[in-house]
Amino acid sequence: MYKYEFDEETGGILLTDTEALMSKEPRPIYAEEMNILGFNSRWHYENQNAVPYLWAEAGNYFYHGKKIAVVKGGSLYEKPQLEFVEEDGLPQGETLLPVDLKKMSEKNFELMENLRQETIKRIYRYWKSHQKRLDCFHVAFSGGKDSVVLLDLVKHALPKSSFIVVFGDTHMEFPDTYKIVDVVEKQCAAEGIGFYRAASKFLPEESWKLFGAPSSVLRWCCSVHKAAPQTLKIREILGKPDFVGADFIGVRAQESFKRSEYDIENVGQKQRGQYSHNSILEWGSAEVWLYIFMHGLPINDCYKKGNSRAGCLLCPMSSGRAVFFRNNAYPNELKKFIGYIAENVTDEDIDSYISNGGWVNRKNGRDLKSPLTNYSEEVKDDYFYITVTNPKTDWQEWIKTIGEPTFRYEIQTDSENKIVTAKVKADYCGTTELKNFKSVFHKAATCIGCGVCESNCSHGAISFNDGLHIDKKKCVHCLQCHDIDSGCLLFNSTKLSIGGGGKLNDKKLNTFSDHAPKTEWLKDFFANPNSFLKKNTLGSMQNVQFKRFLFDAELVDRKDKMSTEFTELVKKIGWNTATAWGLILVNLVYNNPQIRWYVENLPINEGKDRAVVEEKLQAIEVSVKDSKSIVKAFKRLCETPLGTELNFGTTTSDGRNLATLKRTNAKVEDGRVILYSLYKFAEATDGWYQLNLTRLMSDSDSAGVSPSKIFGIDREGMQQFLNGLSANYPEFLNATFTHDLEKISLIAEKTSQDVLNLFNR
């Protein structure tokens, strides 16, 4: 990717021969977008959309190298605000000239031609070296600008009969995308290139009803409507369920913080067992647009209407401004999708549910009119029970996929096979084996054959032709069909809080009674943990409550009552440092209801009157006595390094009495503390390894608590931490922040323990 500058002479962009690490994603701006935003109130220009007038980088608009306006805000129902640059800007009343595309192309010809040749050669070499061992090559075509360029390059690199083009039709695309797909399909037909459309058997109006609308953490749509249909389509074309193929994908790394971590050639990154070639990974959007203009490729009209991406009509990952432009361009289509949300949620004020991001932040089936109700779990008398009522598919088929568990289990069914109960010794709770066993019943409870498990199985063992059938001879128990959130996307998207994973029991909040830990106790403990546990000078109740604190902080093992590896780590870091207490606080949040209550109920930097806090506790049926203990314990905790080093909170006194309590922004000195809390979050929420910043900044009402909440970090601060972690620990986290996309990916194979191990390196 080359650096570029805005060219005063042509009004276009000009590549320089210097390599760039990051790009600001320039995009051409046409009259249609300018009219929407109000440029026509200030300058004159012909109302044509064949040639652009301006360029934009995020919210900044440039004319012949000069920044002339900035756009801010914007949401579904609110137009972004346009502010003109007054000083050194462009005088009002000028007539704007379109970009001189011919001259711009000439000036960039040499660099672009080198890039084109290099990319074509790379595609050819890849095909040549993989040709014999792979069953098929296909271009994943989306109708967006990158895939238009990619397809043109592949066409120039490979024989026409050596690859096919597959358009993944989500049935949620912009109307303009379908127009360009029609154009490209015709071109391919004329050139003898196989062009296929792959779509789910479910239309969005059905799937949105069954799954509930997608949200930032429930993105079942990408699998159900995009990835799975493409895999199943290629299987159908090849007649080979276990095909191994390579797809050419038009992803570009320029938006990511650490490009070097991406691979042009990879196996299994997009789909397990399949090859991918990210042919234009190193291109910037400047090069993509130049290529389109230089080679006269078709342009999706959506870009002329203010959309910086061609994607789904209503996507929970889009910024407010992006949603505004989509709604402005395709109001009737957007209305349909808003209607699907309205039909299926209990919230009656649908406008505010949409505009306040309620739908984007949906985390489970709680908001849905038809949440999951036919599955439950409980632990009783040392046994773990799963009950499924009216299962949608046969558990006896799904259980073939996990092989024979090492534990014994009992199954009971009623005479009509409508209620299935599985019973397992509770000792297996928390084991991977029981997780997979549960996944069998999740699938049995909800599976509608959405195609995802079938496409995940590269052995062709799953079929839904005449009801669910798992072919025992083909199944190798690879568990790929279980490598899905909760084992089933439908289950995951509609489940309610099950068993002990959700809210804490408020009646047990008073965990320290009147004996919250003191600094001197902690000092003695860390001086010699195991001998302290055997013998110390604490009174009996102090001992009991302090041990409770040590258990919950994971400094003492509950079973053998000995100090843990974590204790050693804390000692190594320095037991009275902010970093050590950052880690301890995370453990306490997940293990101790009292600490969690403070975190979830005391706002940051807002002193709360003692009596108000006590009342708040009493309102959730905490006794008066316990409410007073909980308030007093906060003061004691703030006097330990949790308060003095980590800055957890402060209190004020009124004479001898406690007057106010305040949580404060914690002093997080080491990003690994945030990384640890992110993995704890993912583990507590049953595997939310794909997050976004909006989700992290929202209040927690699930089993996980966001690091921003635990440490009182604002959006900007979180973004800084995430960028730093992405750069320093790419094997743990990848964060991408662009103008309408914000994605945080944790690596599912890593654990919070792996993060702790980083401190021992």
Ligand code: SF4
């Ligand atoms: S994905 Fe693996 S476990 Fe599942 S059916 Fe196929 S072979 Fe069996």
Ligand code: SF4
């Ligand atoms: S079990 Fe698999 S195929 Fe069935 S609905 Fe769930 S994700 Fe889809």
